[in-house]
Amino acid sequence: MSEVVAALRQTVASLHGELTRYGLVAWTAGNVSARVPGQELLVIKPSGVSYDDLAPENMIVCDLDGVVVEGDLSPSSDTAAHAYVYRAMPEVGGVVHTHSTYATAWAARGEAIPCHLTAQADEFGGEIPVGPFALIGGDDIGKGIVATLSGHRSPAVLMRNHGVFTIGKDARAAVKAAVMCEDVARTAHLARALGQPLPMAQADVDSLYDRYQNVYGQAGR
Amino acid sequence: MSEVVAALRQTVASLHGELTRYGLVAWTAGNVSARVPGQELLVIKPSGVSYDDLAPENMIVCDLDGVVVEGDLSPSSDTAAHAYVYRAMPEVGGVVHTHSTYATAWAARGEAIPCHLTAQADEFGGEIPVGPFALIGGDDIGKGIVATLSGHRSPAVLMRNHGVFTIGKDARAAVKAAVMCEDVARTAHLARALGQPLPMAQADVDSLYDRYQNVYGQAGR
Amino acid sequence: MSEVVAALRQTVASLHGELTRYGLVAWTAGNVSARVPGQELLVIKPSGVSYDDLAPENMIVCDLDGVVVEGDLSPSSDTAAHAYVYRAMPEVGGVVHTHSTYATAWAARGEAIPCHLTAQADEFGGEIPVGPFALIGGDDIGKGIVATLSGHRSPAVLMRNHGVFTIGKDARAAVKAAVMCEDVARTAHLARALGQPLPMAQADVDSLYDRYQNVYGQAGR
């Protein structure tokens, strides 16, 4: 096992702790993966295993067709969707899937989350879009994710009647997008529950997105 | 005390930790039981004891009429309902009862939870049904559970004006059903709060249910 | 310091941990007290002290006029209300005050919580009533609590535009009532948010209340 794969096993296993910390997942219903840079491989959660029991050793390494390369357990049942995204979007280094509650409520109605918050402009650059209904088991979910997010600013898609998929330059960025997606989905839900949120000018959304993507945080991190 | 009973005392005591972890219970209002395979016995929580104080030693062993066989404390006041289910449904190995908030809100209105989420199709195979109002103290609750769940895909029933009962092949499966029931009840509540969730085709619900029951997770677990 | 007072200092300090565990309090806004049996004394939280810093040593002992008898800090600013309840209701051994969110939302509208749940029938015996608006600083809050709860089954009152006071035979029972009050307030809120909860027959409410008060839990506890 290469050192880079060993490091990603550790990263992917521990990043699931952010899904539980922020309450984005129930039981075993959510997963994180990372692309192995420079190799046609990904590292992903095993299927149906409790978050308490995740460890670098039981992460699964698959090729980009979702075939297991290292690991004794079956990979996440969402592996085909993750793999499709890595094949189609070479800039993506991490993928996350959750059924986080508020975001999934928007997905159940098939409604994009309109952008009424500076935090949403920062991270998503505008609305969080809805993807098609698709059945698990083939490439349909992956195709729906890629079709919706290609050329879109948002790193998150609300898959209809299903839940959230997020992408990022690495697994940590995709996890951050999943956390922020639920955060803005919840605030947007509450705002609309008692009336209409005030609109934001497109120029302001653009300005916030540009600044956040290029200035926020520590340079080089 | 047989080894199998000793192991189930441990399992039942520790599974209550999932009820508190997922916020399904307040104070002492919820309980888990397991059937002792091959014996006419069940293991259940003692009545009115704090979740912090549960341990293998204070679990109660009852026969399938709810009569205490081992244990110094009174068994859960819901023991009669658990026992009735084990007598009537030989395939059931675990039963859970909670008043989890969102699911109980649907129960208070006497409304089944319609299936608008793939996660609900996976675990429940369609809607989560409502059972009758029934008073504690005899077989009425047990009869209502069995009448509602017999021949139904759902392992969860919303007992009117009361709360949730779930069943499973073992106690862990029944706890999972209780966790997922609250999760989909909450998402369904939020989805409907701002509009109408989009319908799912029955064929898609059927396909998801079939796949989840037969493919998901690790074989043999 | 008598042994009974020492024990109650421990009990009262540690019971505040249930207020934080169940999310009933923010910052320092909630308090528990206990009557010292057979003495004209009560034990209560100091004012404005963080829940993290509570310990038996910093609990305050007051007489039943709220005058400090033991303790270097000021007692809770709600001490006058607690003391009034102990003077007027000799059967009460514990009092709790919170601004728990859902219950306080009902209090802000001045609406009693109607009884649509078996859990509410068990603990409260029917609706949870509303008390008058009253300013802090004299006996007005205490009078409002006593006027509302005297002769009422409910151990909880929703003080208008303010929050919850609960009573019990001891401090633990009053804390339980505070936990259950928020639990049923939340479920009742959610049930009504999407429609109308189904009514329960008064005879069923009476039967549940009678059973819960006399049969539930462990005898002698």
Next chain:
Amino acid sequence: MSEVVAALRQTVASLHGELTRYGLVAWTAGNVSARVPGQELLVIKPSGVSYDDLAPENMIVCDLDGVVVEGDLSPSSDTAAHAYVYRAMPEVGGVVHTHSTYATAWAARGEAIPCHLTAQADEFGGEIPVGPFALIGGDDIGKGIVATLSGHRSPAVLMRNHGVFTIGKDARAAVKAAVMCEDVARTAHLARALGQPLPMAQADVDSLYDRYQNVYGQAGR
């Protein structure tokens, strides 16, 4: 590094733990600062660093124009707003910024939170006001905060489509205001979700505010 700065590094780092404890922040989106008394300096969180990783050593010391004086990392991207407040309001010793969910939902609609709760009268002295929409990156947010809070009783402002800023005599007081702001925002949201909260007389609001500011808590703390 002076002793007072060293102590404030510790205070500011640890107070971020209250933001996570009360669920006011997601990922890295919220920050606390303190003025260094008697010096033209402030201590603030570094930008984009996880709350788990905050420590006295990585806090940033800036002058009151937001220029870094001590620290290897970039300061919070909200530093300009904090600095503006300290320049304009000499009585302010602490500033907090969050996107806490319920308060931000009010901010998204541009609605002040009306005062229907004694807890709000105590801490905020009436309504919690709305400030203007302002872009990050210059003095506009700071100006909006100061314009809204100058001469206002409330230590919290809901910045439109953005989130909450709070002020206090020190950082701890500003954190308390942020915690209480979300608490009353949530209760007010729920109260209005099912009807209309009852009005409070202005004289009662005034009386509660006066008492809380002058009597509550421990003298000299």
